[in-house]
Amino acid sequence: MSAAGDVEAAAVQAISGDEDVVRVRQLVRTAAVAAKLSLVDQTKLVTAASELARNTLVYGGGGKAEVSHLDNGARRGIRIVFSDSGPGIPDVELALTDGYTSGGGLGLGLSGARRLVDEFELETAVGVGTTVSVTKWAR
Template sequence: MTAAPDPDTATSLPIGSDADLAWVRHQVRRFAAELGFGLVQQTKLVTAASELARNTLIHGGGGEARITPLTDTPTRGLRLCFIDTGPGIRDVELATTDGYTTGGGLGLGLSGARRLVDEFSIDTTPGEGTVVTLVAWVTGAPAPRPGSG
């Protein structure tokens, strides 16, 4: 179960250009490292974030990424939300099928991102936009000491 985000701890990043995509990746890696995610987990999170940020830019016409550390639960985690006000996704089941693409790519964006994290959801309304939320939980790492992050 996911902890409710604290708006005071969420970091919002604009997604409107390729430079913004690089900044989102950098910030996701930074937050993941500070929370104690291992290198493999960091790489999975950054990969998922990169795919979803690119979808936000290309298919949603831009939007924002919200990064929320989840530290008020027994296990530390990171919630990432990718929000756009684009055309929405008409068929979520089809869009999350391996190999499905509308952009000429490999068709692994949504389905691949879903496999890289612990929790994944899509809230979309055609003509109004999409919110893709993912959560990853730290596994196998000691908790950071207070004042060390």
């Protein structure tokens, strides 16, 4: 039993290409429906997962997503943990700023994903990799 309550075994999806980003979205949508998230919350979670899976691929050089069902007795939710062994993020504060991009995107990936979920955690080390954990709870 964790602080969040019971956590079911995670479904793991490797992220090594564009098709895997699509698979992550499908896996998250299925999990969100099973957790009885509202349609709006399903869409928010799938959008956040899509952004984070793309970041894992583009900036982290690939990695994995682990999708877990949570149940703390009072409510259910979904936790997704994205991890890579890429270059890491040298300036987390800057990376979480709206409009910042180290590539050709709109700069809404990390900051946008953070706004779409209930809980957002980012751990990174330059030269080691990045792990982003997001949680969305059913209302």
